[in-house]
Each structure stands twice: as structure tokens, then as C-alpha cells.
Amino acid sequence: MTETALSDVVSCLSDYDPNALPVALAQQIIRSFIQPVNAIEKVTIRAALDRVLAADIVSPINVPAHDNSAMDGYALRGGDLVADTALTLRIIGTAYAGRAFDGAVGNGECVRIMTGGVMPDGCDTVVPQEFTQDASDASVTLPAGVVRAGDNRRLKGEDLTAGRAALQKGKILRPADLGLLASLGIAEAPVQRRLRVAFFSTGDELRSVGEPLDAGCVYDSNRYTLYGMLTRLGCDLIDMGVVGDEPAALETAFRSACENADAVITSGGVSVGAADYTKQMMAQLGDVAFWTIGMRPGRPMAFGRINSGGRSAILFGLPGNPVAVMVTFYFLVRDALLHMMGASPAPLPLLRASSQAAIRKKPGRTEYQRGILSTDASGQPQVRITGSQGSGILRSMSEANCMVVLHHGQGNVAAGAPVDVMPFEGLL
Structure with missing residues (x-):
């Protein structure tokens, strides 16, 4: 398959501005650029949980087989x-x-x-x-009258009809799907190969857990949140640790990640004023765009494809602040990885809840504020912000149970007004 150039994708967009890119347009570009990884394996149904189905499962029998x-x-x-x-x-x-x-x-x-x-x-x-x-x-x-003709009868093929698709390609297999396969007498299922994702953090100030914390340094949390989020997606992980701001080390890390993974995720080194080595290495090794996205948190991001040793990998260069890493992952990277896996993900569901307090918001960017969703005395959903929304305050993500989504054109929110909320349950 011929790889699409990122410039070809963005050239079709009349309103493309890498220095002021709306979230929806960034999502569209990413989805247009990437392709699913075409590699299939057969696994037993016990091993198929959370895997992506690679072909339709056609029912060989009627379920039930008889009335x-x-x-x-x-x-x-x-x-x-x-x-x-x-x-x-x-x-x-x-x-x-x-x-x-x-x-x-x-x-x-x-x-x-x-x-x-x-x-x-x-x-x-x-x-x-x-x-x-x-x-x-x-x-x-x-x-008299206790039953009508036809009551309490299950019809042959009422659940599944022989010859029809019981499960469709692209479905992420859940516990009920394993039971469905077993009910059809199917012992193995064709699934997409697990996506291999390499990730590392960049920055001389970062220390890994277990290392002494020198003056001016901080412990690297991003690899651990990325590990958790990628594990929840069912990826095979390559944790490459912390890479310092040094050209040779960065080149070695990028090349190794590219040659061993389908996707590479970095955190740090893509913002304005950061050390240029990371951005230079990304640009040197591939077809990469650097964006300023109209979102908060998470404005700076790099996206594209890098090449090394005859192999290529999709690159997601995320900002360095811990909350920004999580927000950009969930709203820009997650669906892209699922698409690479061959899955057909539905849009993440949004609920409506009343805001317990006023929220300040400027139109022209999408904001994701950490919130606590609950119910009021009448059982209706309500949400309050966790407090300070700084992109470095990881505690706010730990305390929250949802994200308040304030859309691109939306302005200030009055107390009691409805807002869109994305619950973390099933996501985090």
C-alpha cells in the first residue's frame, strides 16, 4: 500500500492553519492519514477478549436451533x-x-x-x-386470560440465523461476544495483531521512579499514565524510558522505536521555547507536522510518520505537562490507535449535566476541564470542577471522575447551565 503524504492530506483543507488548528480538524487529519495494520492471527476464544475481530463471524447454526x-x-x-x-x-x-x-x-x-x-x-x-x-x-x-396465543415461545433462529453475520469485523470482543462465539460452537476467532506502541519521555530534568531526585528535577509520570492508557487499549508496549535532550540519544531512541513499533508516542519537546533537538529529530526522520491546536490543555503537538531502517511508524509527539498528555491522548490519539488496530470505535459518549458553578471560557478553543459528576436531590446529573485546572496538576485527573467538554465556539457557562460531560468510567 502506498503511504499517503501528510502534505497531500492537508492540501485538501482550505482552512488548514498549523498554528491555530481546531480539535475537530486535527482529528479529521489524523484519521485521514493513518491506515489499519494488516496482520491477522487466530486465537482461542478465551484469548480473544479485548482483541479486534479481523473478519465477520457468520453463524453456522440457528440460535436457538428449535422453537x-x-x-x-x-x-x-x-x-x-x-x-x-x-x-x-x-x-x-x-x-x-x-x-x-x-x-x-x-x-x-x-x-x-x-x-x-x-x-x-x-x-x-x-x-x-x-x-x-x-x-x-x-x-x-x-x-381465563392468563395467556395469549404465541406467548412464552422462543422462535427458531430468534437470536441468530444460520448464514448471517453474528459479529462484524472491527468489533472489539467483550465478554458477551466470547459467550456468543461459544454458543455457535466456534473455538477460534480471527483477530488483528496487537498494535505495537513504543513510548518515551524527553527532557534532561526527568528522573525515573527509583532514581535520586536532583535539584530542579522531577519524576517522570507521563510514561506511567501512557502505560495505563495503552494497556487499557490492548496494545503491546515498548517502554523506552527517559531520553535526555541530546541529539545522538534522541536519534537512537527514535530509530529504535520506529524499527520495532507501529506507533511511537513521545511526551515533551514539542512546545515553543523547548529544546529544539526533539523537533529537529522528528522532522529529520520523517513526514511530521507541528501543530498549535485550539485546545486547553494540550496546545502543542507533533503528528506524522517517521522512517528508519526500511520501516515506518506513526508518530504522536505530545506535550510534556501530565494532564495535557492524558487529554491529548484521549481526544486525539486514542481513536487513531483504535483505527490502526482495525477497530470501528463509536464516538465517546457525552452526557448532559448542570454545572454547579459558573465556568469561564473563551470561544475559539475546546477546553477539557476535570470534573466530579454526581446527582442532585432530584436525581438529575450535576457536575463541579475539581479546582485549579493547570495542565501540570495531575492530582486533578486522579480526583476527577469525568471531563467537562467545553466546545470550540462555546463561551462562559453560567451556574446551573447544562454542559457536556464525558465520564471516565470505562475510559480510564
Whole structure:
């Protein structure tokens, strides 16, 4: 497949300005530039959890295979029912789950049936046993109006029909999907190869956990949040540690990451005024754009493709501030990686909640403020900001349970006004 040049993608956009790029346009460019990784493997269904399905799964059977009972009760002919009239039926046998009744049911007859039992010939209705009266080994009475023709019957193929897609390519397999595969007798599933992602932090001031903290230095938190977010996506990870602001070390790191991974994520070294080595190395090794995105936190970002040793990898150069790393990852990188995996992700859901206090906001940029979502006395959703929203305050992300999304054209928010909220549950 011929690789698309980033310049070709942005040349089609009349409003492209790398120094003032709206979030939605950045997302569009990223999605247009990247391609799924085409590598498929077969795994057992126990190993398929959270993997991306690489082909449609076509049901080889009908599920259920026969009309069957949804209740413990009595199977009967719906034509025997008479409105406003009790009905007494003769019991001629029993149908168990996994052991069908061998025979036909005539007028005025019924068969005792267990949940999941195959409907006997001639029967189309089940009356639950708790709705009956005067039951004996020989007969049972149905009071008037307790059941209608066709009630409590599961139809053949009602869940899945043989020959139709049970699961579609691009679906991320969840626990229910594993059960569905098992219900079809399918032991293995074709899935996309796990995406390999290399990541490292840049900066002479950074120290890894366990190292002494010299004056003016800080511990690197970004690799740990990236590790958690990438693990949740099901990527294979290459943690390359901290790389100092030195050209040879940076080149070695970029080349190694490129030659061993499908995507490379860095944090730090892309903002205005930062040491130029990181940006120079990105530009030297590939087709990379440097953006100032209309978002807060997370304005500076690099995106493109780098090349080394005959291989290429997609590059995401994220800012260095801890909260900015998480925000840019979730709103610009996450969907791109899922697309590379071959997944078909739905947009992250937004809820509406009333703001408990006024929020200051300038139109012309998208803001992501950390919030705490709860319910008021009437059970309606409400949200409050965690406090200071500085992009270096990682504690705010730890305390929050949601992100308040203030859109590009939106201005100040009055207390009590509705805002869009993205819950962290299932995301973080």
C-alpha cells in the first residue's frame, strides 16, 4: 500500500492553519492519514477478549436451533384458547431441556415443558406453571386470560440465523461476544495483531521512579499514565524510558522505536521555547507536522510518520505537562490507535449535566476541564470542577471522575447551565 503524504492530506483543507488548528480538524487529519495494520492471527476464544475481530463471524447454526419454551409450564395449541373462558387440558407427556417430547399434541391436550425444552409438534404457546390451577398428573386448568396465543415461545433462529453475520469485523470482543462465539460452537476467532506502541519521555530534568531526585528535577509520570492508557487499549508496549535532550540519544531512541513499533508516542519537546533537538529529530526522520491546536490543555503537538531502517511508524509527539498528555491522548490519539488496530470505535459518549458553578471560557478553543459528576436531590446529573485546572496538576485527573467538554465556539457557562460531560468510567 502506498503511504499517503501528510502534505497531500492537508492540501485538501482550505482552512488548514498549523498554528491555530481546531480539535475537530486535527482529528479529521489524523484519521485521514493513518491506515489499519494488516496482520491477522487466530486465537482461542478465551484469548480473544479485548482483541479486534479481523473478519465477520457468520453463524453456522440457528440460535436457538428449535422453537423452545421460555418458561417452566405447559405447552399447548394457541387455537384451543377461548377468550374469557377457563380451559382444562389433558397432559400427555413432558418435554425436558435437551430431551424433546416425541409425539404430536391434539386439540384439548398439552405437554408439561421445562425452560429451554423444544416445543412439541402442534404447540405454539406456553402457559407458566404459576398461572395454572388444579394441576395433576393427568390434567391442568388455565384460568381465563392468563395467556395469549404465541406467548412464552422462543422462535427458531430468534437470536441468530444460520448464514448471517453474528459479529462484524472491527468489533472489539467483550465478554458477551466470547459467550456468543461459544454458543455457535466456534473455538477460534480471527483477530488483528496487537498494535505495537513504543513510548518515551524527553527532557534532561526527568528522573525515573527509583532514581535520586536532583535539584530542579522531577519524576517522570507521563510514561506511567501512557502505560495505563495503552494497556487499557490492548496494545503491546515498548517502554523506552527517559531520553535526555541530546541529539545522538534522541536519534537512537527514535530509530529504535520506529524499527520495532507501529506507533511511537513521545511526551515533551514539542512546545515553543523547548529544546529544539526533539523537533529537529522528528522532522529529520520523517513526514511530521507541528501543530498549535485550539485546545486547553494540550496546545502543542507533533503528528506524522517517521522512517528508519526500511520501516515506518506513526508518530504522536505530545506535550510534556501530565494532564495535557492524558487529554491529548484521549481526544486525539486514542481513536487513531483504535483505527490502526482495525477497530470501528463509536464516538465517546457525552452526557448532559448542570454545572454547579459558573465556568469561564473563551470561544475559539475546546477546553477539557476535570470534573466530579454526581446527582442532585432530584436525581438529575450535576457536575463541579475539581479546582485549579493547570495542565501540570495531575492530582486533578486522579480526583476527577469525568471531563467537562467545553466546545470550540462555546463561551462562559453560567451556574446551573447544562454542559457536556464525558465520564471516565470505562475510559480510564
